[in-house]
Amino acid sequence: MAHSASTDAEPTVAVAIDDPGIEGGADLSRFQCEVIDIFVRVADLLGIPKSVGEIYGLLYASARPLAFQDIVERLGMSKGSASQGLRMLRATGAVRLVYVPGRRRDHFLPETELRALLSGFLKEKVQPHFESGALRIKSLQALVRSSSLAGKEGPEMALLRERVNKLGAWQKKGGAIIPLIAKFFG
Amino acid sequence: MAHSASTDAEPTVAVAIDDPGIEGGADLSRFQCEVIDIFVRVADLLGIPKSVGEIYGLLYASARPLAFQDIVERLGMSKGSASQGLRMLRATGAVRLVYVPGRRRDHFLPETELRALLSGFLKEKVQPHFESGALRIKSLQALVRSSSLAGKEGPEMALLRERVNKLGAWQKKGGAIIPLIAKFFG
DNA sequence: TCTTTAGTTCAAATAATCTTGAACAAAATG
DNA sequence: CATTTTGTTCAAGATTATTTGAACTAAAGA
Numbered sequence: 001m002a003h004s005a006s007t008d009a010e011p012t013v014a015v016a017i018d019d020p021g022i023e024g025g026a027d028l029s030r031f032q033c034e035v036i037d038i039f040v041r042v043a044d045l046l047g048i049p050k051s052v053g054e055i056y057g058l059l060y061a062s063a064r065p066l067a068f069q070d071i072v073e074r075l076g077m078s079k080g081s082a083s084q085g086l087r088m089l090r091a092t093g094a095v096r097l098v099y100v101p102g103r104r105r106d107h108f109l110p111e112t113e114l115r116a117l118l119s120g121f122l123k124e125k126v127q128p129h130f131e132s133g134a135l136r137i138k139s140l141q142a143l144v145r146s147s148s149l150a151g152k153e154g155p156e157m158a159l160l161r162e163r164v165n166k167l168g169a170w171q172k173k174g175g176a177i178i179p180l181i182a183k184f185f186g
Numbered sequence: 187m188a189h190s191a192s193t194d195a196e197p198t199v200a201v202a203i204d205d206p207g208i209e210g211g212a213d214l215s216r217f218q219c220e221v222i223d224i225f226v227r228v229a230d231l232l233g234i235p236k237s238v239g240e241i242y243g244l245l246y247a248s249a250r251p252l253a254f255q256d257i258v259e260r261l262g263m264s265k266g267s268a269s270q271g272l273r274m275l276r277a278t279g280a281v282r283l284v285y286v287p288g289r290r291r292d293h294f295l296p297e298t299e300l301r302a303l304l305s306g307f308l309k310e311k312v313q314p315h316f317e318s319g320a321l322r323i324k325s326l327q328a329l330v331r332s333s334s335l336a337g338k339e340g341p342e343m344a345l346l347r348e349r350v351n352k353l354g355a356w357q358k359k360g361g362a363i364i365p366l367i368a369k370f371f372g
Numbered sequence: 373t374c375t376t377t378a379g380t381t382c383a384a385a386t387a388a389t390c391t392t393g394a395a396c397a398a399a400a401t402g
Numbered sequence: 403c404a405t406t407t408t409g410t411t412c413a414a415g416a417t418t419a420t421t422t423g424a425a426c427t428a429a430a431g432a
Contacts, residue, residue, distance in 0.1 A: 034326050047233045063342035078422045114356050129231050140220050156249035170300050264392045
């Protein structure tokens with residue numbers, strides 16, 4: 001029954017490297033379990049929901065595109081999680097839709113270029129924080145400057161102003177390294 | 187009463203840039219609130235508890251070392267949180283103890299070199315995952331190789347082996363970039 | 373058009389994580 | 403050495419994030 005989705009001419013890749021695995025209501029090969037496990041850990045490290053790591057891992061460990069239904073069944077995951085997880089993966093460009101001839105619905109394919117994955121992640125999850133952070137720091141600098149003008153000068157004040165400037169420098173460096181990382185992996 | 191900790195000759199920096207702020211049971215200046223807020227967001231981005239961000243932020247926004255008690259009072263935080271948070275900050279080298287003459291207990295000073303902060307964080311929080319990941323990937327490669335030998339060859343098998351190899355390459359590159367990042371900020 | 377299949381949404385349930393508080397240990401004080 | 407002050411530990415509670423499930427919309431098939 002777990003296989004009801006992979007009809008006729010679609011032997012699961014799972015079969016290639018056997019050993020059914022013990023997952024929910026599906027049949028993942030040992031190979032797939034291992035790969036999924038790796039991506040679940042990476043997801044955790046990046047602060048991404050486990051379910052998203054599972055989905056990406058399953059796609060990565062599958063030799064062909066999988067349909068929504070396949071994902072739900074093989075991972076034994078709710079449709080809701082699969083839907084949301086796939087949305088996030090598409091939003092960051094980690095997964096894309098491909099048309100599969102003779103099949104009703106679209107199928108999903110993982111992006112396997114590290115550079116693309118990384119830049120998607122950075123653009124979607126990190127960049128925004130950097131941008132709002134920049135504003136925040138600017139207003140801090142304004143605050144310090146005004147206090148300074150208000151005659152509150154002194155050695156402590158100077159140290160704090162120094163720290164705020166350092167914060168600005170961090171911000172700037174951090175912004176600069178993002179494209180460099182992307183380039184490094186390019 | 188909130189000030190009971192900052193005795194006699196220790197006017198809080200808070201006073202330098204006034205405006206009491208609305209925090210728990212303490213009196214944080216507007217300046218301190220802003221700085222703390224920035225670090226709380228950074229902490230969140232890095233998957234670090236909010237309380238840890240608060241502590242580091244307070245120290246960063248203070249012109250002089252603070253004692254454990256100061257931290258608890260100014261942030262209106264439990265001793266438990268402060269203790270655990272400071273432990274984590276010390277473990278990553280983000281904060282260190284300094285002796286303050288004439289005072290009973292040690293005081294805490296923030297590390298303000300980005301390079302040091304970053305390398306502490308990477309070494310403590312990222313490196314371990316990389317190392318266990320390396321083992322995991324090796325065992326995957328072994329698995330794929332054995333399946334391959336077992337005569338399960340074919341185009342799909344080849345694709346999966348390719349992906350596993352790619353995973354190994356990612357791992358390697360990732361490991362290589364960590365020191366580069368540290369150097370970039372050095 | 374009516375029915376069936378496919379996928380999305382979102383409120384509620386669950387799970388994971390963080391914080392608190394109280395009991396305990398360690399060190400300074402008298 | 404008894405007492406007070408300082409800080410740690412950890413189980414229980416509070417909070418936050420994730421997952422589920424059921425109601426709903428959209429598209430395909432009859």
